[in-house]
Amino acid sequence: MSAIVDTPPQTQNYLRHWPLVAVLLAAFIGVPAFAPVYVLEAILLPFLALALAGVGLNLLTGYGGQVSLGSAAFMAVGAFAAYNIQLRLALALPVTILLSALTAATVGLIFGLPSLRLRGFYLAVSTLAAQFFVQWALTKFGWFSNYSPSGVISAPGLTLFGYSLDSTTSRYLLALTLVTLITLGVWAFTNGPLGNDLIAIRDNETAAQIIGVPVLKTKLVAFAVSSAIIGVAGFLWAFTYLRTVEPAGFDLDRSFDILFIIIIGGLATLRGAFLGAGLIVVFPLLLSRLSALAFGGMIDSGVLELVQRIILGSLIIAFLIVEPNGLAAILDRVKRGFARTF
Amino acid sequence: MSFLKRITITALAVATLAAGSAARADEQYFPLQSYRVGPYAAGGTGFFGGFIDYMTLINTRDGGVNGVKLVWDECETEYAVEKGVECYQRQKSHADIAAWNPLSVGIAYAMIDGVTADKVPLITVNHGRTDTTDGRVFPYVFPLLLNPYSETSGIVNYIASKEGGLEALKGKKIVVLYHGSPYGKETIPIYELLAAKYGFTVVQIEVPHPGNEQGAQWLQIRREAPDYVVLRGWGVMNPVALTTAQRNGFPADHIIGNVWSNSEEDVIPAGDAAIGYTAITTQASGNQYPVLQDIIKTVYDAGQGNLSDKSRIGSVYHNLGIVNGILNVEAIRIAQAKFGNRTLTGDEVRWGFEHLQLNPARVKELGAENLFHSINVTYDNHEGEGYVTFQQWDGKKWNVVSDWIAPDWALLRPIITKSSEAYAAEKGLPIRTSEEADQVTQ
Numbered sequence: 001m002s003a004i005v006d007t008p009p010q011t012q013n014y015l016r017h018w019p020l021v022a023v024l025l026a027a028f029i030g031v032p033a034f035a036p037v038y039v040l041e042a043i044l045l046p047f048l049a050l051a052l053a054g055v056g057l058n059l060l061t062g063y064g065g066q067v068s069l070g071s072a073a074f075m076a077v078g079a080f081a082a083y084n085i086q087l088r089l090a091l092a093l094p095v096t097i098l099l100s101a102l103t104a105a106t107v108g109l110i111f112g113l114p115s116l117r118l119r120g121f122y123l124a125v126s127t128l129a130a131q132f133f134v135q136w137a138l139t140k141f142g143w144f145s146n147y148s149p150s151g152v153i154s155a156p157g158l159t160l161f162g163y164s165l166d167s168t169t170s171r172y173l174l175a176l177t178l179v180t181l182i183t184l185g186v187w188a189f190t191n192g193p194l195g196n197d198l199i200a201i202r203d204n205e206t207a208a209q210i211i212g213v214p215v216l217k218t219k220l221v222a223f224a225v226s227s228a229i230i231g232v233a234g235f236l237w238a239f240t241y242l243r244t245v246e247p248a249g250f251d252l253d254r255s256f257d258i259l260f261i262i263i264i265g266g267l268a269t270l271r272g273a274f275l276g277a278g279l280i281v282v283f284p285l286l287l288s289r290l291s292a293l294a295f296g297g298m299i300d301s302g303v304l305e306l307v308q309r310i311i312l313g314s315l316i317i318a319f320l321i322v323e324p325n326g327l328a329a330i331l332d333r334v335k336r337g338f339a340r341t342f
Numbered sequence: 343m344s345f346l347k348r349i350t351i352t353a354l355a356v357a358t359l360a361a362g363s364a365a366r367a368d369e370q371y372f373p374l375q376s377y378r379v380g381p382y383a384a385g386g387t388g389f390f391g392g393f394i395d396y397m398t399l400i401n402t403r404d405g406g407v408n409g410v411k412l413v414w415d416e417c418e419t420e421y422a423v424e425k426g427v428e429c430y431q432r433q434k435s436h437a438d439i440a441a442w443n444p445l446s447v448g449i450a451y452a453m454i455d456g457v458t459a460d461k462v463p464l465i466t467v468n469h470g471r472t473d474t475t476d477g478r479v480f481p482y483v484f485p486l487l488l489n490p491y492s493e494t495s496g497i498v499n500y501i502a503s504k505e506g507g508l509e510a511l512k513g514k515k516i517v518v519l520y521h522g523s524p525y526g527k528e529t530i531p532i533y534e535l536l537a538a539k540y541g542f543t544v545v546q547i548e549v550p551h552p553g554n555e556q557g558a559q560w561l562q563i564r565r566e567a568p569d570y571v572v573l574r575g576w577g578v579m580n581p582v583a584l585t586t587a588q589r590n591g592f593p594a595d596h597i598i599g600n601v602w603s604n605s606e607e608d609v610i611p612a613g614d615a616a617i618g619y620t621a622i623t624t625q626a627s628g629n630q631y632p633v634l635q636d637i638i639k640t641v642y643d644a645g646q647g648n649l650s651d652k653s654r655i656g657s658v659y660h661n662l663g664i665v666n667g668i669l670n671v672e673a674i675r676i677a678q679a680k681f682g683n684r685t686l687t688g689d690e691v692r693w694g695f696e697h698l699q700l701n702p703a704r705v706k707e708l709g710a711e712n713l714f715h716s717i718n719v720t721y722d723n724h725e726g727e728g729y730v731t732f733q734q735w736d737g738k739k740w741n742v743v744s745d746w747i748a749p750d751w752a753l754l755r756p757i758i759t760k761s762s763e764a765y766a767a768e769k770g771l772p773i774r775t776s777e778e779a780d781q782v783t784q
Contacts, residue, residue, distance in 0.1 A: 302378025
């Protein structure tokens with residue numbers, strides 16, 4: 001019945017999405033054709049990985065209201081799982097990615113169990129345990145890094161149906177494809193019945209339970225799906241961006257980065273994860289290149305770095321004062337302003 | 343207003359530079375992935391300060407290397423891998439790169455594939471991935487002077503000499519307190535191996551990065567009651583280890599520091615707790631060496647010095663930066679003797695590093711006698727048989743307490759070869775011959 005009601009507005013919606021289509025066309029065709037290697041390697045690849053992690057965490061925190069400080073741990077699980085699956089089972093790349101996502105989902109499910117009893121800050125602290133436990137386990141047991149003496153492993157090459165995906169452009173296209181598909185999936189998920197249940201739980205858990213929302217199941221599904229997505233983000237970080245994997249790269253700072261991405265970008269919006277990742281990844285680089293251009297050699301580069309941090313911090317505070325709902329809300333306001341003007 | 347003006351002027355200058363780059367003079371560029379903030383800033387400022395000071399000296403005193411000016415710029419990494427990778431991507435577009443010197447094992451690991459494809463050398467002086475010593479497999483990576491295994495062998499030999507010979511190690515117990523990072527873990531297997539060979543017990547304890555809390559680790563050390571503790575630290579971990587050792591009643595003169603736990607910045611914050619502490623080094627501290635006197639006269643007296651705190655001139659990290667400068671500059675000079683006094687390609691500089699042979703007489707000519715001993719790099723030995731010495735802290739300065747010691751290279755080489763050949767097999771890399779090493783991309 002609901003399908004009959006929904007159909008007419010959806011056909012109208014296709015036109016509404018032209019900016020998204022334009023962005024995707026530019027990203028899939030324009031960028032690989034024209035962008036220099038630096039932009040792909042140093043900006044877009046980390047941007048895609050962190051944006052995807054943001055999408056995953058936003059599902060849990062933004063839509064579900066479950067605060068997590070363990071995102072980097074799930075990234076690490078995804079990256080190390082992919083490495084070990086490729087090393088020991090030598091499966092096709094899509095299967096490897098799927099299995100590593102499943103591994104991350106399983107670990108996420110286990111650490112999601114406390115969410116059945118805990119809320120808010122208490123849950124945040126219990127996800128912190130995931131952060132420390134995973135890093136400890138990966139460091140402690142050499143098996144995970146195939147007994148590499150320093151604990152750093154170089155990511156093996158990527159091949160798909162016999163083609164090598166090691167060039168910068170193909171790694172970028174791989175990352176972009178995964179991010180696009182998963183984001184579309186999350187869009188469908190959040191607009192579906194499970195997404196509505198999740199939002200109901202976020203807004204009032206007791207009320208949700210009374211109207212018959214399966215709270216326990218929904219929370220666990222949210223943890224599993226979110227961790228699986230963040231696991232794929234970890235795969236992207238390790239295999240398409242850095243191409244080395246070490247547990248220290250997935251520390252608490254990275255978890256905070258991802259949390260900041262969704263808070264600054266806008267909770268419970270898909271755009272927010274991308275806007276936030278843009279601010280966290282791209283903005284510091286712009287700032288540092290700009291200041292290197294303007295003051296390079298004149299001021300001690302350490303002082304310059306600290307000044308950049310102060311600027312970045314102040315800007316984040318300013319953004320949040322102007323619009324507590326994040327960059328996505330600012331973007332909406334700008335769009336409405338344009339609509340009114342023209 | 344003046345700020346805007348400055349930006350405009352800079353933009354114009356950059357535009358002019360870009361336009362005039364076709365007609366530029368001979369230059370050799372060093373991309374410096376430095377770190378001046380974060381927990382490892384003391385090492386970063388000292389090392390890169392020394393490196394820059396030496397390059398400034400060469401430019402001012404000699405007018406460059408045979409007329410080729412040295413230029414550089416800095417990109418802040420904070421010792422974090424992803425920042426170092428971004429810097430690599432940013433700086434590699436610059437023309438005329440001589441060599442990379444990131445001073446971080448994690449960053450170096452992430453760059454190995456990249457620099458090999460670019461054909462530009464990657465220098466990891468006194469640290470790095472041990473099996474890159476085998477230049478047959480890693481043509482562009484150089485753990486100059488001292489790789490982690492040689493360092494380990496040097497430390498064990500020194501402990502043996504204090505105990506009265508290698509036989510006396512039997513039944514002794516040594517704790518290795520290591521930094522929880524790729525760098526810290528690099529020596530775990532070699533300590534196990536040497537323990538089995540010489541009959542001592544080794545207990546290896548990790549201190550999580552950055553290491554500003556070590557109560558649990560020293561409690562364990564107290565229970566183990568070892569004869570010696572080897573401190574394989576980095577940055578803030580070192581003074582914390584020394585003060586915690588004092589609180590736990592472990593004598594400082596039975597703690598032996600490794601090559602990244604040997605600086606003034608490691609001992610001064612520990613105060614009295616550091617008196618008697620001994621550490622390995624490849625380069626002595628102090629500013630009495632002619633090359634340092636030149637740097638003080640030519641660079642610092644002209645207000646061109648890189649260190650903001652002049653009391654750090656001649657400190658361990660500063661001197662390591664200077665020695666690193668000497669090694670890089672001499673590699674260029676040696677390559678110039680073969681390829682001509684002009685800007686060299688990265689591969690030509692690689693050839694220079696593979697013929698970087700400085701005997702004690704040449705080191706003396708460079709004004710660095712007793713600052714460091716010698717180096718003898720070949721196409722298949724990218725470490726170059728550096729010598730080590732030991733220094734003891736007396737509360738004010740480091741005093742050398744041993745001769746120049748040679749690590750047991752013959753013992754270590756088969757382990758290194760085994761590891762590098764396994765890497766070559768895993769990655770499908772060829773084993774380079776000496777003829778192939780002589781083919782240079784111009």
